[in-house]
Amino acid sequence: MKKMIGILLILCLLCGSLPMASAAGGIVIDGTWSVLLPEAPTAYEAYAAETLRRGLTEALGVEIPAVSAAENRYIAVGSASRADVSEVADNGYRITALDGNIHIAGTAQRGLQAGAYRFLEEYCNRKIYTQDIIVCPKNDRITVPADADVIYEPFFEYTDTDWNSPRDPAYSMANGLNGGQYRTLGPEMGDTVNYIGGFCHTMGWLCETWKYAETHPEYLALHDGVRTTDQPCLTNPEVLRICTENVLNLLAEKHDPSAPLQIVSVTQNDNYSCCECDACAAFEAQHGGKHSATVLNFVNQVADAVKAAGYDNVAIDTFAYTYSQAAPENIVPRDNVIVRLCSIFCCFSHPFDAKCNKEFMRDLADWSKICNRLYVWDYATNYSHTVAVFPNFNVIQKNMQILYEHNVRGVYVEGNYYVDKCDTEFSELRAYMISKCLQDPYCDLDKEVDGFLQAYYGPGGKLVGKILDIYCAHAGSFDGTLWIYYGSWACMRPMPAVTVKLVDSLWCLAKKDAEGKCLANLERSELSWRWWKASAAMGEFSYLSPCRGDEKEKLFEDLKNAGVTMLHEGRIEDYATFDRDLIRYAMPDEWSIDDRNADHVQKRIQIEKLIEKIPLFAPIGYIFNLIHS
Numbered sequence: 189m190k191k192m193i194g195i196l197l198i199l200c201l202l203c204g205s206l207p208m209a210s211a212a213g214g215i216v217i218d219g220t221w222s223v224l225l226p227e228a229p230t231a232y233e234a235y236a237a238e239t240l241r242r243g244l245t246e247a248l249g250v251e252i253p254a255v256s257a258a259e260n261r262y263i264a265v266g267s268a269s270r271a272d273v274s275e276v277a278d279n280g281y282r283i284t285a286l287d288g289n290i291h292i293a294g295t296a297q298r299g300l301q302a303g304a305y306r307f308l309e310e311y312c313n314r315k316i317y318t319q320d321i322i323v324c325p326k327n328d329r330i331t332v333p334a335d336a337d338v339i340y341e342p343f344f345e346y347t348d349t350d351w352n353s354p355r356d357p358a359y360s361m362a363n364g365l366n367g368g369q370y371r372t373l374g375p376e377m378g379d380t381v382n383y384i385g386g387f388c389h390t391m392g393w394l395c396e397t398w399k400y401a402e403t404h405p406e407y408l409a410l411h412d413g414v415r416t417t418d419q420p421c422l423t424n425p426e427v428l429r430i431c432t433e434n435v436l437n438l439l440a441e442k443h444d445p446s447a448p449l450q451i452v453s454v455t456q457n458d459n460y461s462c463c464e465c466d467a468c469a470a471f472e473a474q475h476g477g478k479h480s481a482t483v484l485n486f487v488n489q490v491a492d493a494v495k496a497a498g499y500d501n502v503a504i505d506t507f508a509y510t511y512s513q514a515a516p517e518n519i520v521p522r523d524n525v526i527v528r529l530c531s532i533f534c535c536f537s538h539p540f541d542a543k544c545n546k547e548f549m550r551d552l553a554d555w556s557k558i559c560n561r562l563y564v565w566d567y568a569t570n571y572s573h574t575v576a577v578f579p580n581f582n583v584i585q586k587n588m589q590i591l592y593e594h595n596v597r598g599v600y601v602e603g604n605y606y607v608d609k610c611d612t613e614f615s616e617l618r619a620y621m622i623s624k625c626l627q628d629p630y631c632d633l634d635k636e637v638d639g640f641l642q643a644y645y646g647p648g649g650k651l652v653g654k655i656l657d658i659y660c661a662h663a664g665s666f667d668g669t670l671w672i673y674y675g676s677w678a679c680m681r682p683m684p685a686v687t688v689k690l691v692d693s694l695w696c697l698a699k700k701d702a703e704g705k706c707l708a709n710l711e712r713s714e715l716s717w718r719w720w721k722a723s724a725a726m727g728e729f730s731y732l733s734p735c736r737g738d739e740k741e742k743l744f745e746d747l748k749n750a751g752v753t754m755l756h757e758g759r760i761e762d763y764a765t766f767d768r769d770l771i772r773y774a775m776p777d778e779w780s781i782d783d784r785n786a787d788h789v790q791k792r793i794q795i796e797k798l799i800e801k802i803p804l805f806a807p808i809g810y811i812f813n814l815i816h817s
């Protein structure tokens with residue numbers, strides 16, 4: 189018996205010096221583990237190790253040390269690890285279990301950071317849902333399968349979106365955002381892919397169009413028979429010389445030879461005034477009659493000059509946007525040219541491969557055949573009425589898969605970049621969905637969304653999920669299409685009163701036991717529903733509702749209290765100019781200074797005043813609304 193106890197003791201002592209293995213054969217990480225760094229770590233390795241160390245400390249509830257030597261029970265990082273990444277693509281990583289320890293290594297300048305975050309997400313369930321909401325379940329043990337071997341390679345070389353949380357470095361690193369437009373990641377964090385000199389619509393200043401109206405009108409676009417500073421003439425050799433000089437000057441000032449990729453945007457201004465002069469028209473006629481031909485020919489020549497000057501890590505970026513969206517014939521982009529195809533005319537209640545988006549799909553397919561560095565500029569907000577519901581949730585993942593499958597290498601999703609002035613909808617949810625799909629278009633998005641809803645809205649989050657399902661089922665106007673410049677009402681088809689009641693009760697239930705930040709998040713997101721109802725004259729805003737005017741005033745006050753200062757893109761509202769009649773009797777979409785003085789709005793205000801005075805007219809208003817909605 190004593191001998192037995194002695195053997196057991198020896199076994200226990202032996203086990204004490206080796207990593208613990210669970211009955212299922214997994215590696216069990218507990219508070220005795222450490223993060224193993226090389227003896228002289230780079231700042232980048234030290235940052236990844238610290239990310240891991242802090243995350244593990246949070247998950248295990250015990251301070252985990254970082255060490256430069258360990259026999260066992262370690263997670264090795266970077267050059268201290270034995271993970272073989274020789275076959276892993278740039279900015280990818282490998283998390284692998286070897287000899288009962290964990291090894292994490294990455295490639296290029298961002299892989300290791302991403303690997304550290306992935307380990308915490310995969311095995312500690314630590315999720316960065318927003319910049320303030322980091323969920324990390326506490327556990328005294330973390331189990332990693334004994335044969336764990338996770339390899340990740342980025343789906344896109346460039347990923348960016350705006351909103352609030354995506355500006356946060358930790359959020360961006362954990363959720364796969366690497367563009368430099370909306371976040372600053374230092375070299376120790378892996379750096380960003382940077383546009384230098386301007387992100388978009390740069391041709392005006394690169395070609396100095398404003399200078400030449402008097403002296404050289406031939407440098408300017410001839411549009412509708414008039415030379416205009418709106419755009420340059422892209423077949424004029426002097427314009428090419430001016431633009432090339434400015435691009436080279438910009439590079440002389442801002443070029444970073446150590447960056448893997450820097451991008452200079454040479455993109456058309458944001459208007460439709462493309463040049464129609466004889467030379468431009470003749471060139472385009474030889475290339476399928478497409479305006480993109482002159483744009484691409486011009487940008488190709490700038491790119492040649494940049495390459496000849498020795499800037500091998502620089503790409504010149506241009507747009508396939510509005511009049512230049514369709515790909516040209518008989519001309520292809522140079523290797524160092526990025527074409528950013530814009531989905532501005534797309535319907536967002538259906539994926540890109542639906543019938544309503546066939547022109548975009550044609551252009552995507554055409555560009556992907558000729559462009560080896562195709563990027564996409566996508567959209568995810570209603571810019572006309574940003575406060576209202578924009579029910580595009582069902583297409584986010586499918587669209588990202590379609591882009592990936594068409595060899596798109598970079599994606600920027602323009603969302604609500606002014607969200608700090610009108611955060612009333614589902615900004616954080618949408619930002620998270622977009623980020624996760626940029627990181628991996630084939631991720632389990634339903635699971636990600638469920639986790640987000642629970643963390644952001646609390647127990648009521650499940651009901652918010654049901655509300656979103658109803659929104660998406662009704663997404664789009666009469667014909668089912670959803671555009672980024674629709675009126676609020678048109679973003680969700682006519683909804684039967686019974687469905688409106690159901691959504692109302694779901695919001696009510698979701699808020700029932702909510703408190704603190706979760707309640708505030710629910711109330712803020714519900715504002716978009718109230719705005720939609722007010723725009724559609726439904727629910728408490730129906731003509732049959734005696735408190736219709738009061739509810740509109742209440743909505744207005746709640747928007748102000750929520751810090752909303754922008755109702756549309758491009759303009760801060762001056763609430764001092766909102767009079768009571770406007771708020772009470774006009775539709776919310778008509779509150780803005782651009783719309784409120786229109787005849788039909790003034791007429792509406794008069795009619796609604798009359799209805800309020802003589803309630804017998806209310807059913808007429810109700811029927812009128814039914815017919816017109």
Ligand SMILES: [Zn+2]
Pocket residue numbers: 409410420421422423424463464465466467468469
């Ligand atoms: Zn021209």
Ligand SMILES: [Zn+2]
Pocket residue numbers: 535536537538542544545668669670
């Ligand atoms: Zn559609």
